[in-house]
Amino acid sequence: MDRKFYWVDVFASAPLEGNPLSIVLDADALDEATMKRIAGEFNQAETTFILKPTRPGATYRLRSFTAPGTEVFGAGHNALGAWWLLTAGGFVEGKGSRTTFHQEIGDEVLPVDVTYDAGKVQRIVMKHSVPVFGATVADARALAEALGVEEGDIDLRRLPPQVVSTGAGHLLVPLRDRRIVDRIRPDSAKLFSALHQAGGEGCYVFSLDPVDASSTAYARFFNPTAGIVEDSATGTAAGPLAAQLVARGIVPDGSTVVIEQGYAMGRPSKLEISVNGSDIRLAGRGVITAEGVLHL
Known part of the structure; x- marks a missing residue:
C-alpha cells in the first residue's frame, strides 16, 4: 500500500x-x-x-x-x-x-x-484535560544529580518539583534562572529513576525569567521514559506548567501563559496556554x- x-x-x-x-x-x-x-x-x-x-x-x-x-x-x-x-x-x-x-x-x-x-x-x-496535581519530589539532591545541576539550582522558594497532568503527567522542575536551564545535562538513567519514583512521564525544567519580557517562563523538556532526548516544544508539558503556576498563585487565574522552549536547540518556540479554573487550552x-x- x-x-x-x-x-x-x-x-x-x-x-x-x-x-x-x-x-x-x-x-x-x-x-x-x-x-x-x-x-x-x-x-x-x-x-x-x-x-x-x-x-x-x-x-x-x-x-x-x-x-x-x-x-x-x-x-x-x-x-x-x-x-x-x-x-x-x-x-x-x-x-x-x-x-x-x-x-x-x-x-x-x-x-x-x-x-x-x-x-x-x-x-x-x-x-x-482537567488538571491533576500529583506527587511532589522531596529529594532535591537526587533530582539535581539526575539533571546535572547543583541542589541549590532548584528553586524551592515558590514551587516544589511536582508531577502535573492535563492529559499526560510530567514532572515540573523550577530552576533559579534560564542560564541554569540551558546548562542542564541530564543523566538519563538517573532521570528515568526519578521520574519512575514520582510517577511522571517526562521532565519539564523551567525558570521564570524568559528571554522575551512578554513571556512567562523559559523551559526545556526531557523524556527518557519514551526515548526522547530533548523536545523543542511540548504542549502536553506546557499545559501542566500553566495550570501549576495558576494553582500556586504565581500567575492569576484567567491568564494566558506564554512559555518559551527550544531555544537551546536552535528551534525557538512559543506556546500559549490559557487557564480559566480547570479549563486549560493550548x-x-x-x-x-x-x-x-x-x-x-
Whole structure:
C-alpha cells in the first residue's frame, strides 16, 4: 500500500523552526506494530497517525508514537500539528471565521477550535484535560544529580518539583534562572529513576525569567521514559506548567501563559496556554514543510 505523509513544524511561523512532527494520513489499515516501525523510520520525537474515529462525536482519531515506539497521549504538538495539516492542507473544511472539530485521543474526545481569516487558517486552540496535581519530589539532591545541576539550582522558594497532568503527567522542575536551564545535562538513567519514583512521564525544567519580557517562563523538556532526548516544544508539558503556576498563585487565574522552549536547540518556540479554573487550552500555529509517499 501507499500512504501520504507530511512534516509540519509546530509552534512555528516559518519553516525549520518549532517542533517538527511527521504525520501519516489514512492510517486505518496500519497495525500498531507497523505504526511503531514507521515512527522509528522517521526518527522524529513523535509521529502522528490519523484514523477514523471510534467514539461518538469525534472528527478524527489520532495515535502518536515516539521514535523508539512508545505511544503518547495528551493534546500537544502531536495533535496541534495534525490539525494544522488537516485544516491548512484542506483535508477538512471550516465554516466561517471559526469552526470546532473534535479529536479522539486515547479514551477522550476533546474539542479543537480553528480560526480562519479569508479562508486561511490562523490559529488552532485545543482543550486539555482537567488538571491533576500529583506527587511532589522531596529529594532535591537526587533530582539535581539526575539533571546535572547543583541542589541549590532548584528553586524551592515558590514551587516544589511536582508531577502535573492535563492529559499526560510530567514532572515540573523550577530552576533559579534560564542560564541554569540551558546548562542542564541530564543523566538519563538517573532521570528515568526519578521520574519512575514520582510517577511522571517526562521532565519539564523551567525558570521564570524568559528571554522575551512578554513571556512567562523559559523551559526545556526531557523524556527518557519514551526515548526522547530533548523536545523543542511540548504542549502536553506546557499545559501542566500553566495550570501549576495558576494553582500556586504565581500567575492569576484567567491568564494566558506564554512559555518559551527550544531555544537551546536552535528551534525557538512559543506556546500559549490559557487557564480559566480547570479549563486549560493550548494555542498555536504550524508550517507544512514537507510531504511524500510511504511505499509499504
